Amino acid sequence: MRSEVFSQTETQVPGLALQNSKMLRVGLSGEFIARQGSMVAYQGNMEFDYLGSGGVGKFLKKAMTGEGTPLMKVKGTGDVFLADLARNVHVIDLEGDSLTVNGRNVLAFDSTISWDIGRVQGAGMAAGGLFNMVLTGVGRVAITTDGDPVALVVDAPTFVDTNAVVAWSSGLQTSLKKSFKIQGLVGRGSGEAIQLEFNGQGFVLVQPSEGYTPIQ
Numbered sequence: 001m002r003s004e005v006f007s008q009t010e011t012q013v014p015g016l017a018l019q020n021s022k023m024l025r026v027g028l029s030g031e032f033i034a035r036q037g038s039m040v041a042y043q044g045n046m047e048f049d050y051l052g053s054g055g056v057g058k059f060l061k062k063a064m065t066g067e068g069t070p071l072m073k074v075k076g077t078g079d080v081f082l083a084d085l086a087r088n089v090h091v092i093d094l095e096g097d098s099l100t101v102n103g104r105n106v107l108a109f110d111s112t113i114s115w116d117i118g119r120v121q122g123a124g125m126a127a128g129g130l131f132n133m134v135l136t137g138v139g140r141v142a143i144t145t146d147g148d149p150v151a152l153v154v155d156a157p158t159f160v161d162t163n164a165v166v167a168w169s170s171g172l173q174t175s176l177k178k179s180f181k182i183q184g185l186v187g188r189g190s191g192e193a194i195q196l197e198f199n200g201q202g203f204v205l206v207q208p209s210e211g212y213t214p215i216q
Contacts, residue, residue: 016091016108016140024082024089024107024142028074033115034082034108036070044078069103069133073111082108087144098136098170101143105166110139120174120196134170143167146209154202159195163210169202 016032019025023040026032033051051071074080083089084107092099094113109115118134135141145166152158154172168174177195198204 016110016142018089018091019081021088022083022086024091026074026080026082026108028080029077031073031075031111032108033071033111033113034074034080035084035106036072038082038084038107039074039080040083041081042078044076046074046076046078046080049073049075069106082142084144087146088148090143090145090149092141092143092167094135094137094139094141096138098134099141099167100132100134100170101141101167102165103133105143105145106133106135107142107144109135109141110137112139113137113141118170120176136170143205145205145207147207149205149207152204152206154198154200154204158198158204160198160204160206161210162194162196164206164208165196166205166207168198168204169200172198172200172202172204174198 014027014029016024016026026034028044028046036050039048049072051073089107100118103117114136116134116136118132120132143166149166152160154169159177175197177197179193179195
């Protein structure tokens, strides 16, 4: 029996790696952190455990912000395959730096990476949806996007629709820009538009969609 569907798209290496553009494969001998409900298959001996809030501080932040990204700890030996509704998967290497990611876009990350919930600078408590996960350390992070994203280098003021932004360098300065728009002119819908303004040196990852529906 022959078909290209049986071919492996990437050398079987340990750790987080792309199986294909829609699926992550984790060659595991130890543990890592993943989004609950993202496992589609595994081979070997695995344990999947609910990951608590990470302490009282993180629990309170989740309760206040709604940035309650459901996480699980995966332990064992073998291969685990993860996906999120056939959205595109991307792997980012952290080298002691920090990355801010919309919680709905987080798929998995190495257990060597620490995480917290951060508030976008310039966004008050009433500005819902502007609380994100901050990932820091050395290791790999897998994120998902709705379509093929663009990585914008920030060396001038950069403005991104709040529903299209996926991740950015945590060292960037952020603020909110509000404007009134006519339907179809700027982004989707009508009424008051809110964009995130980025300044400094770094990058912003933007997906070609403003209609991402997170897993419930």
